[in-house]
Amino acid sequence: MDRMISGIAASPGFAVGEAHLLHRGEILVEERKLEPDEVEAEVRRFESALEKAREEIEALQEKITHTMGEEGARIFGVHQMILQDPMVVEATKEGIRQSLRNAGAVFDEIMGGMRDTLSEAADEYLAQRSLDIEDVRRRVLIRLAPGGRLLLRDLRRPVVVVAEELTPSETAHLDPEKVLAFVTEAGGRTSHAAIMARSLGVPAVVGVSRITERVRTGSLIAVDGTSGQVAVNPDEYMIKFFESQKAVFAELERELLKLKNLPAVTLDGREVELSANIEFPEGVESALSYGARGIGLLRTEYLYLGCEELPSEDKQYSDYLKMVEQVAPDSVIIRTFDLGGDKVGVVPATPLERNPFLGWRAIRVSLAHPKVFMNQLRAILRTSAHGPVKLIFPMISGLEELMQAKEILNQAKESMSRDGMPFDEDLPVGIMMEIPAACAMADILAAEADFLSIGTNDLIQYSLAVDRGNAQVAYLYQELHPAILRQVKMVIDAGHRHGKWVGMCGEMSANPLATMILIGMGLDELSMSPELLPEIKKVIRSCTHAEAKACADDALNQNTVEGVTGVARRYTEGKLGELVTDVGEGAAVYPPILQTTEEEKEDA
Amino acid sequence: MIRRTVTIKNTLGLHARPAALFVQTAARFKCDVFVERDDIRVSGKSIMGIMMLAAEHGSRITIETEGKDDQECMDVLTALVTSDFEAD
Secondary structure, eight states: OOOEEEOEEEEOOEEEEEEEEEOTTOOOOOOOBOOGGGHHHHHHHHHHHHHHHHHHHHHHHHHHHHHHHHHHHHHHHHHHHHHHOHHHHHHHHHHHHHHOBOHHHHHHHHHHHHHHHHHTOSSHHHHHHHHHHHHHHHHHHHHHOTTTTOOOTTOSSOEEEEESOOOHHHHTTOOGGGEEEEEESSOOTTSHHHHHHHHHTOOEEEOOTTHHHHOOTTOEEEEETTTTEEEESOOHHHHHHHHHHHHHHHHHHHHHHTTTTSOOBOTTSOBOEEEEEESSTTHHHHHHHTTOSSEEEEEOGGGTTTOSSOOOHHHHHHHHHHHHHHHTTSOEEEEOOOSBGGGSSSSOOOOOOSOGGGSSBTHHHHHHOHHHHHHHHHHHHHHHTTSOEEEEESSOOSHHHHHHHHHHHHHHHHHHHHTTOOOOTTOOEEEEEOSHHHHHTHHHHHHHOSEEEEOHHHHHHHHHTOOTTOTTTGGGOOSSOHHHHHHHHHHHHHHHHTTOEEEEOSGGGGOHHHHHHHHHTTOOEEEEOGGGHHHHHHHHHHSOHHHHHHHHHHHHTOOSHHHHHHHHHHHHHHHHGGGOOOTTTOOOOOOGGGSOOHHHHHHO | OEEEEEEOOSTTOSOHHHHHHHHHHHHTSSSEEEEEETTEEEETTOHHHHHHHTOOTTOEEEEEEESTTHHHHHHHHHHHHHTTTTOO
16 A cells, blocks of 8 residues: 655545546547437537637648748648548538537547557558547547536546646536545645635645656545645555544534534624635535625636637626525625636637736736626626625726726616616725735725725735745745735725725635734635635634734734744634644644655655 | 559658648549558548558559549549659
8 A cells, every 4th residue: 555645735624535537638528418409509519619620720830830831830731631531520420410429529439549540550650640630639629628628527426636737727617526535736725726625625635746647547545635645545444544534524514514603703792704705606505505694706717717608798697696696685796807818718819928927817808808898897787786796806906907997897887777777886896905016005096996805815926926836935825924914904904094894805814823813903804715614703703803903913023924823823723722724734643654754755 | 433553652651741642632623532452442532541541652552533534533643642752
């Protein structure tokens, strides 16, 4: 049996199950049966995918002709011919019609078969051509599969997903029922896989070096997301141990869940609003089950990710409405599009950005595409007529952007009035405080916004100049950093001076060690992944506001991360004892025989 | 309908780029084009088909054309295959 392998604890809990390994670039082809009346639409969808693939190749041909000349581009000529070959195109269409299966499955079968036959050719040169067939196969399949690179939707039974990394596109169409846990090589505590795992309430361990080399699909893997370790091919003893840890963890969760309907109020009566961050409509149920008072952040990117077309105003309205109706009388804060411009679809392919983090995304893209922006704003406005909704703009870096965005919102309101559609005239409009510049001028922005929400994930990265996904510098990403505390305080004070409420939707709001500091500084609202709510509520209910203020004052006087952490621990751990799952410190204690030795830790 | 058996002269056989040329040429004609090797028969207008044929240098294939311009097509394709066409 292999021993425990260390990684970074990303989502608490324990799981044992079959591993499902996803290699970079693997495409999982879904197999779907069609109704007779869906066949022609599917054929047309196939034709459209071929068309897009042709356009892609054409663009590539042009580019390569420039850089490498005619010779280099010629191979793409062959790819184009493959895309027009009746043996491929007509055969696929016939296959769809005859077998009533989806284009992807039929196409994959045909192309896969040809590729395999060719790859066995005795002749070296010919065998190489199987790579061309593979290239074309993938290009078209990616166009056909709504999830882009892969679909985790059609797994037959629950698995532990193991990958080099997991992008938002891949997880956007996940079937939550089928995932027992996540294990990735890349990423840190706030990487997408981690956030995803926490919102699904499954364990996750990230930053597990070379795990994809140590695991095969089908092998058994045990995951401890609380202390950040995994075991490949655990033996009976280990499995029993994990099952018992699972039971202990479940008991802990049950205890915390008893708090569900109790208010988040300090011992001396100060109430704090606790709400939830969700990434897609299914998250509302989870949020409510964990006692969230509203949705503090609805990320709307799921509407755009991995979909072939931009979401219409109607589709957005219908999604938003369902969520608002479920959450009422509490409110839903909807954040406008917060992705890179390359996800918008209508935009012609932009050159690869050297630094997408500092690049063209979020509000910048929205302002550059007012029609698309309007669609989203109108959908949100329409929803506001039926229940409590708030709007929030991401990545605001200055007053100009805010005013421009508000201007487009006004235009949206005017167009709705012209169409005779009702909306909330006083729709509250807030901004994400996630860029240090915005914090530095928080007072100016607070005058023009209805509320502020601090996005600590990005704020910390920009402020401390750290890429949280970079394993070498991830240690610098710290929430309990004097500079971060000062910025948070600056924002809270500025907001309050203008009579506006200030919340936090970054992961720092879910850090139990930060809670007393944040409450003590006067934060009005904390929004986080649903399953982390009970613990934070417990912290709030265990202290007085006076103590929290003392804690905050003390923390602000510290010069180092260590100093702040020491203060936080002193005040908080007294309240909670061992319930504080200080993710990363390791709550589980393994029997000596199973602990990784120091040398092995170095090898890992 | 015309059938002719020829020997592949191209040094690389009927592989991707020459295959592409073959298929593009065949596509110019209205007639049906088939190519056989041993007991495999493929459409001469299908790049995949021709590649599948794996016709190396020195192998014998039978070209079959049928239709309005089948004679012309056969002549052009024969010339193509039996000359050393644009070896890499």
